[in-house]
Amino acid sequence: MKVFVAGLGLIGGSYAEGLTKKGYEVYGYNRTKQSETIALDRGYIQKAGLEYLTLSDVVILGFYPQLNVEFVKTHLNLFRPGQIVTDVAGTKVEMIPQIESILPEGVIYVSHHPMAGRETSGIEHANYHMFKGANYLITPSRRSTPEAIEIIRQIGKDLSFKKITIIEPIRHDELIGFTSQLPHAMAVALVNSDRYEETSSFTGDSFRDLTRIAMINEVLWTELFFENKSILIDEIQQFELELDKIKKALNENDKDALAKLFIQSTKKRSTF
Amino acid sequence: MKVFVAGLGLIGGSYAEGLTKKGYEVYGYNRTKQSETIALDRGYIQKAGLEYLTLSDVVILGFYPQLNVEFVKTHLNLFRPGQIVTDVAGTKVEMIPQIESILPEGVIYVSHHPMAGRETSGIEHANYHMFKGANYLITPSRRSTPEAIEIIRQIGKDLSFKKITIIEPIRHDELIGFTSQLPHAMAVALVNSDRYEETSSFTGDSFRDLTRIAMINEVLWTELFFENKSILIDEIQQFELELDKIKKALNENDKDALAKLFIQSTKKRSTF
Structure with missing residues (x-):
């Protein structure tokens, strides 16, 4: 099978x-040619x-959600009927209808989300072993077909x-708002609320665990937060209501x- | 040196x-005799x-903070002038003056806090290797002497x-409120704000890291939160102000x- 990244x-x-390691024929494109050169040199793409x-x-x-939309819009003429298009973006509700409304007729679309990442970015740090043991979410939509969903599922298995979960x-986006974006917002707010000079003498494992994700790629995460804005605001408010219960009990x-x-x-927590 | 736990x-x-491993002569007491038996059997105490x-x-x-006060109050006649009393409690401002006001004249007092722990409790899980690499905080007060502070410092080194930090x-308590109690409150509130059935399919490393401490000993932590109540409420409010900045930017x-x-x-975060 021929795959284009x-x-x-x-x-x-x-x-x-x-995917190359698993026997797929892989091709690729990147705006900066340096990343293409690395991909070719390392044998990631043919x-x-x-x-x-x-x-x-x-x-x-x-790409990031809105760049995926931009890419499709710019290169509409390259897609052909029967092709399966997917993406790895971290939010879906805003992006999917935009892509589905512009893809040429006959092109199939199945969005998915690999729940893996690093604190780094760029192909220099690529390593497909990061997917081992991670969650893989498939979000079928209007232009998805059962056969295409199976192909996207197989890609997840091969990686x-x-x-592998199929979800609306x-x-x-609600669950990502709760399990990923809210924790990132909390970690950022916790670190930014530090008023002390001696903090590093007091940071135990729990504080370090909790704040590791406060080191954050501001370009990616600003886009992800805004793509999921109303859900994230709602999750923050639900969390604040629970925090208020603790404050109330103390008061x-x-x-x-x-x-x-x-x-x-x-x-x-023991059920997670 | 003879040490009583x-x-x-x-x-x-x-x-x-x-301390036994380091050559101290160690004696001990516990209300339930079973724990004394384990300590004797394992050679932790003579x-x-x-x-x-x-x-x-x-x-x-x-013991927990208020149990330390109770213990001193109940056994006042056992203490003798020149002895150094210390404790391992996680909060200090409420407890220290209570203990200092009742200890017999001539007894020296230097409180300290080993920043180590487990999600378990009881001597069955004791293991002094947990102190390796952890922070040790000494909080001198009215009845502390420089010589006694050095002895408490040496105990920290030997463990x-x-x-090892000396701090008011x-x-x-302010820093513990910020670096330990606030994160525990956040983790508890995050887990309790979960409204979804599919959460476990979405929990990546960051969510698991952040919520590990939501599995919490409710007896100990209820006491610790109330011992540090006004500071903790203040820290929660500071944190909420920062979270509101994120909400405001989104809105x-x-x-x-x-x-x-x-x-x-x-x-x-990169400075922690």
């Missing part, structure tokens, strides 16, 4: 590497160049993802209420 | 184990019984703590403001 960054580069998009069975869009785009000297919140979280 | 739990037991408190040079109170009790469609918050947290 548009955008040879950390994730796109790792897809190209892993050829670089937009002309290979037209020849491919599957096209993987490896060694652990758990809206539900995907009202209600030890039982506080202990109950701790028992609830202990029980719930 | 009152309260042979996870931390007290690990102190007894480590003898068990309150009578050894009077014979010891250093007394380590290994292989990495960084109030500053200690006002201010991408630059959001990116700036990310750049700030990335820069700050």
Whole structure:
């Protein structure tokens, strides 16, 4: 099977590497030619160049959400009926209808989201082993077909993802808002609320675990937050309501209420 | 040097184990005799019984804050002038003056806090290797002497703590409120705000890291939160102000403001 990876960054580069290792014929494109050279030198792709998009069975869009839309818009003439287009973007609800409304007739579209990443970016750091044990989410939409969903699922299996889940785009974005974006917002706010000089003498493992993700790629995450804005605001508010319960228990000297919140979280966390 | 450990739990037991290994003569006491038996069987202590408190040079109170106060109050007659009393409690401002006001004249007191722990409790899980690389905070107060502070520092060195810091009790509690209690409150609130059934398919490393501490000993942490109540409430409010900045940037469609918050947290976190 011929696969075309548009955008040879950390994730796109790792897809190209892993799929080549699994016997796919992989082609690629990147705006900066340096990343294409690395991909060719390392044997992640066989050829670089937009002309290979037209020849491919599957096209993987490896950009940030709105850049995926831009890329499709700019290169409409390269897609052909029967091709399967997918993407690896971290938010779906805003992006999917935009892409589906412009793709030429007959082109199939199945969006998915590999839940893996690093604190680094760029093909220099690509390594398909990062997918091992990670979650892989497929978000079928209007232009998806059962056969195409199976091909996207097989790509996830071939890249060694652990758990492959099929989920509605809206539900995907809600859960990403809760399990990924909210924690990033919390970590950023925690670090930014530091008013002390001695913090580093006090940071135990839990503080370091909690704040590791406060080191954040501001270009990517600004886009991801805004793509999922209303859901994320709602998740932040739900979280604040729970935090207020802790504050309320303290303010009202209600030890039982506080202990109950701790028992609830202990029980719930043990199911994750 | 003769050391008496009152309260042979996870931390007290690990102190007894480590100090015995370093050549101290260690005695101990626990309300439930089963823990004393384990400490004797494993060679953590030479003898068990309150009578050894009077014979010891250093007394380590290994209970929760208010239980330390209770223990001193109940056993006032066992302490003798010249002895050094310390404790391993996680909050200081409320507890220290209570203990200092009741200890018999001539007894020296130097409080400290080993920043180590496990999600488990009890001497069964004791293991002094948990102190390796951890922070050790000494909080001198009215009844501390320079010589006694040095002895408490040496105990920290002998237990292989990495960084030993001397800090005022109030500053200690502020920093513990920020670096330990606030993250625990956040983790609890995050887990308790979960409204989804599919969460476990979406939990990446960052979510698991962030919520690990939501599995929490409700008896200990309820006491620790209330011992540090006003400081913790203040820290939660500071954190909420920072979270509101993120919400505000989203609501006002201010991408630059959001990116700036990310750049700030990335820069700050890299100094921890």
